[in-house]
Each structure stands twice: as structure tokens, then as C-alpha cells.
Amino acid sequence: MSEKTKIYLQPIPIRVWHWLNAFGIITLAVTGTQIRFPETLSFLGSYQTAIWVHNTAGLIVSFSFLIWFFYYATVKSNLDDIYIPNQEDIKHGIVRQLLYYCFWYFLGRPSPFHATPKVKFNPMQKAAYLVVMFMLEPFVIFSGLLLMNVTPLRVLVLMTGGIKFIVALHFLLACSLVAFLCTHVYLATLGATPLSYLKPMIFGWEEVEEHHEVAEEQQGAPRGYRPVRHYPECMQHIPDNQHS
Amino acid sequence: MNRHTNQNRIPLFLMALLILASAAVCRAEGFSFGGTEGKSGTCLSCHANPAAVSEKMLIDPTRYTRTTHAKIGCPSCHDSVPAAHPQGGVPARAECAECHSEIAQQYGSSIHAGKTRCAGCHNPHKVKSPAEISGQEINTMCSSCHDVLKMTATHGQWLPQADLHIRMLPCITCHTGAKSYYISMYIVKGQNGSRFGKQEMASYDELKSLAGGAEIVALVDKNHDNYISIQELRNFNNDPAHKNLHLQGMMTPETVTHNFEILDNRRNCSFCHTSGSTVMQTSYLTFPGRDGTYQRVAVEKGAIFDALYGTPDFYLMGSTKNQNLNRIGLAIICGGLIMPVGHGFLRFLTRKNREKKEHES
Numbered sequence: 001m002s003e004k005t006k007i008y009l010q011p012i013p014i015r016v017w018h019w020l021n022a023f024g025i026i027t028l029a030v031t032g033t034q035i036r037f038p039e040t041l042s043f044l045g046s047y048q049t050a051i052w053v054h055n056t057a058g059l060i061v062s063f064s065f066l067i068w069f070f071y072y073a074t075v076k077s078n079l080d081d082i083y084i085p086n087q088e089d090i091k092h093g094i095v096r097q098l099l100y101y102c103f104w105y106f107l108g109r110p111s112p113f114h115a116t117p118k119v120k121f122n123p124m125q126k127a128a129y130l131v132v133m134f135m136l137e138p139f140v141i142f143s144g145l146l147l148m149n150v151t152p153l154r155v156l157v158l159m160t161g162g163i164k165f166i167v168a169l170h171f172l173l174a175c176s177l178v179a180f181l182c183t184h185v186y187l188a189t190l191g192a193t194p195l196s197y198l199k200p201m202i203f204g205w206e207e208v209e210e211h212h213e214v215a216e217e218q219q220g221a222p223r224g225y226r227p228v229r230h231y232p233e234c235m236q237h238i239p240d241n242q243h244s
Numbered sequence: 245m246n247r248h249t250n251q252n253r254i255p256l257f258l259m260a261l262l263i264l265a266s267a268a269v270c271r272a273e274g275f276s277f278g279g280t281e282g283k284s285g286t287c288l289s290c291h292a293n294p295a296a297v298s299e300k301m302l303i304d305p306t307r308y309t310r311t312t313h314a315k316i317g318c319p320s321c322h323d324s325v326p327a328a329h330p331q332g333g334v335p336a337r338a339e340c341a342e343c344h345s346e347i348a349q350q351y352g353s354s355i356h357a358g359k360t361r362c363a364g365c366h367n368p369h370k371v372k373s374p375a376e377i378s379g380q381e382i383n384t385m386c387s388s389c390h391d392v393l394k395m396t397a398t399h400g401q402w403l404p405q406a407d408l409h410i411r412m413l414p415c416i417t418c419h420t421g422a423k424s425y426y427i428s429m430y431i432v433k434g435q436n437g438s439r440f441g442k443q444e445m446a447s448y449d450e451l452k453s454l455a456g457g458a459e460i461v462a463l464v465d466k467n468h469d470n471y472i473s474i475q476e477l478r479n480f481n482n483d484p485a486h487k488n489l490h491l492q493g494m495m496t497p498e499t500v501t502h503n504f505e506i507l508d509n510r511r512n513c514s515f516c517h518t519s520g521s522t523v524m525q526t527s528y529l530t531f532p533g534r535d536g537t538y539q540r541v542a543v544e545k546g547a548i549f550d551a552l553y554g555t556p557d558f559y560l561m562g563s564t565k566n567q568n569l570n571r572i573g574l575a576i577i578c579g580g581l582i583m584p585v586g587h588g589f590l591r592f593l594t595r596k597n598r599e600k601k602e603h604e605s
Contacts, residue, residue, distance in 0.1 A: 035561060035562060036561075036562060036565055036570075037562075037565075038514065038517055038518040038562045039518045039562075046512050046513070046514070047512065047513040047514050047517050047518065047562070048402075048404070048512060048513050051404050051513070052404070055404070101587070105591070106590055106591070106594040106597060107594070107597055108594075108597035108598040108600060148405075149405075150405060150408045151405065151407040151408045151411065152407075154443075155440045158439075158440050158490070158557075159440060161552075161556065162490070162556030162557045163556070163557055163558070163559045164550075164551070164552055164555065164556045164557070164558070164559050165552055165556060167559050167561075168551060168552060168566070168569055171569060171573055172569065172572060172573055172576065174573075175572075175573035175574075175576040175577050176576050176580075178576075178577050178580060179576050179577050179578075179579050179580025179581075180580060181580070182577070182580040182581050182583070182584055183580050183583040183584065185584075186583050186584035186587065186588065187583070
């Protein structure tokens, strides 16, 4: 009693940004580790090579960040809708999604959220990406650019508290990004199959399984489990008992 | 009467003969240095007087008195001065190698040999001991021949942030084969009193004024024990009264040599950036003196590893990282692994629940 529908979830600019960002951050993490611990690690041979690769990857990530920002802010004009949690998200959505990850998932219940082009992220994703994209990444990029140009940007270095503060900020925020990356990659495997969330980020399209059966509540869903689906209107399935 | 007259003339003749003989002896011995204390008094009576000699021949008596050369005095190097001096004749000048033979030998085998002589870098009437000179002053000597912009461009072909390296390192750190190093810190200030203006060394008078007339060392060394603790450094950097002052640091050779060369191990960055915590333990804070020299005061070991406030404006990538920050960073990354590891483990244990649901659907 189910059929598969395809929705175009990730347009090309977003996919380009995502993979530039992903490979850039992984490269930055590897080279950054060598730069900070050169006495024990030498992934890329010489220190000079590590610096060069780190700087180049940093510029690529900065460039991809601009792609992301201008695409959502100007082309789509929905940066706030996608990334800022709304009132419902804050009141119920985050808790609901947390309960899903902590309990319902283990009991085999489906996710209470499904992405659409207009509502791409569940409330927890929104909150996490808000921090990552509006705080972590901008500050890492900013501090990285300062560290790449200490002499030309000397005034800014002094204004922000000195080079030690910038290094500490850059290092701790980078560690936070790595921590986020671990969680992000793991959560990306929580779809119907381990790769089902990955496919849209490669091909753009997501396969959505439409259930034409009895609503979740009628199956005796666990107390507190309230599925909320954000399908496009054309795809929405309204249970029969709600027509009346 | 005539006889008497002749008898009177004899002593006069003898006196004249004696004077002439004395003059001949003087001419044979050369110019008289006067034999005053330090053996330089007579020379300085003219050479320290701008009205008496040209600028080229002028000697700053304060700077000269501080030199080791002042202890042996002018005649030690200028041992033969023509009697006609100062009107005519050039005093003899000793070769530096006569005393500094070991350095001359080092220098002779370096890439600098033949480019310039000792006086090209060192003014023997101003020369200071390595402990009395700042890293910036060393670079000023180098830049009198090596144009800073050209050097930045040349180094920039392979050296990341060449401008920073050239500004923040004495040239001899990379271009001499010294074995051990220390961090020489010094106080800089924004030009024209601007907080973020171009940084320049704070002068003795400026620091003296800031210290309210007390010894300028007391600006940092509050307990006057001639030793600067990390806490004293933090207090100095956090003091709002010092908001225009910054502590900069230079990795400086402990023993200065003259074997100038281009060393391959400096080119791959590892020499400084992977030197680790052992080399970076020793640091000094250098204060300018009234007479143009510098006084260095020992700083607590490991001060430059302080996370934020000990030396906020000195960081040597890879070598001066703070261990506590490393631990915090590791804890953050471990936090990010809670989800994959913890959730992943429960996911594995409960996999049958999801398989069952899939079958049902």
C-alpha cells in the first residue's frame, strides 16, 4: 500500500556548495591537525605543504560559503525560512525530533519529519545549522583569514584581542565543526537506508515513500509520538477519518 | 763683560736644545692621548663635540662608554696618530681580526665574506653585547644593505607570510647556524599614541613616563625581584593603563655567530614550527635603557605557552600551542562522537525493531 514519489530537493548550487564545503572542511581538519601538531603528525609531508593546502582549502570553503549565502539570500530569498526555527519548532518540534532520535527510532517508528524543498530541515537540524552556518563557519572563516594575513590585517588582529585569542578561537571553533561533522555524517545514515539521505545531495532528487494506510495514531503509536509531515500539498495524504 | 754674556747664553742655548730634543722625541712617539682615565679623554674632548668634528667623526660618548672598546681605550685600536693630528694625518686603525680572530675566521667562511667588512655592520664606537641589543636593531643593521621590500619579495617566493617573518624574526635566526634560541620579548606601542597604529618600539622616555618616574622594569616586574612571572605578564597585558602597549616576541639565537649562510633546514619551516615546547621555554623581556642599550629580565619558564593573556601578541604556529586548549578541543571532538558511537551502538542493538516494521509495511 505504498508508492514512491520523487521530489527535487537539492538544486545544483546547493549541491556544489555542500560538497565543496564537505571536502574543504575535511581537508582543513587534516591539514589543521598537522599544522598544530607537526612534531607528531605529517600527513602531507612538509609543513609548508600543509600550510599551502590548508590556506587553499580555507579559501575554497570561504568561496563556497558565499555561494550558499547568496543562493539562499538572493536567488531563493528563503534563508530565514529554512534556517531559523519558527515558534512551533521551538515549542514542540525540537522536543519531538529529540524524542524520535532518542526513543522512537529504536522502536522502529518513522521520522516525524520529511524534507521538502521549502522546509528542508527538521527543527533540530534548523537549530544546529543556524549555529553552524551563522556562527561557527563565519567565525572560523574570519579568524582563518586573519591568521592568513597577519601583517596586512594587523589592525583587526589587535582589535580582536591579539593573535593568541584568534588562534584559540579558530582552533576551538574548528574542533566544534569537526564534532558537528561526526554527528552530521552519522545522522545522514538514519534514513530508510543508510544512503537514502545522501542521494539527494548527489543527484538532487529524493525518493519519498507514500503510505496509503491507516494513520500512525491508529496503529497505537507510543504516547507522545506525533508525526508531522511537511509534504507539498499535492503529495499530502489526508487520512480518511479527518475528512469529516 | 762679553765673557759673562756668553756664560749667560750657554744655559739658554741648552734650554733651546732641550726643547728641540723634546719636540723631536714627541714627534717620534706621535700624538699624545693625554693618559687620562679610560685612555680616551683627549680624543673625546674633540670627537664628542659636534662643533669640533664632522658628523662622520663624531662619537656619542654615552654609547661609546658602554662598549667593551671603551675599556681598552682609543690607543688600543688607533695606536699611531700623526703628530700633526688633527690638522693633518690619519690615525692608524687596527684590524678587528687582531682581537676577534675567531669571529673573523667564521665570517671569512660565510656567504657574507667579501661583501662588507666588520664596520659595514658594526660601529666599533657603539657596538653592544648580544644581550644589550634588540632583535629589531639587528635587523636594522641588515636592512642598511638588504632592502626590506626586496627581501620580502624574494622570501615570499617560497615563504608563507614573508612580511610577517621578516618583521618578527632577526635575520640571524635563520641565516646563522646557532644551536639554541630564546624568545626575546619587547614592548611596542602604536605610532603617535594610536592604539592600533603602526607598531614601534616604546622608547625609554615613554616607558619611564608611564612608570611615573620609577624604573621601567617595574611596569611589569611589580614585586621588584628582577624576575617576571606569568601572572605579572598577565597583569601587565590586562592593565587598562597599558592598552596602547603590546608585547611582541622574537625567536633569537642564544649565541650569536658570524657564519652567515642559507640553511636548508630553515627553508622547510620545521626548524622553528616543529621545535616543540623544549626550545620555547626560555624567554626574556627586554627593556630599553637610558643610554640606548637594552636590559633583559628573565621571564618564568613556559610563559609563551600561556593560553591568552601571558603573551597575547606572540604565537609561533605549531610550537607554542597551549595544552589546556588542546584538551578542550579534544573534549569537543569527543562530544561530537557521542552520537555516532552511543546512538550507533543502540541502533545496532535495536536493528530488529526496524527490520520488523519494514516487513510489516
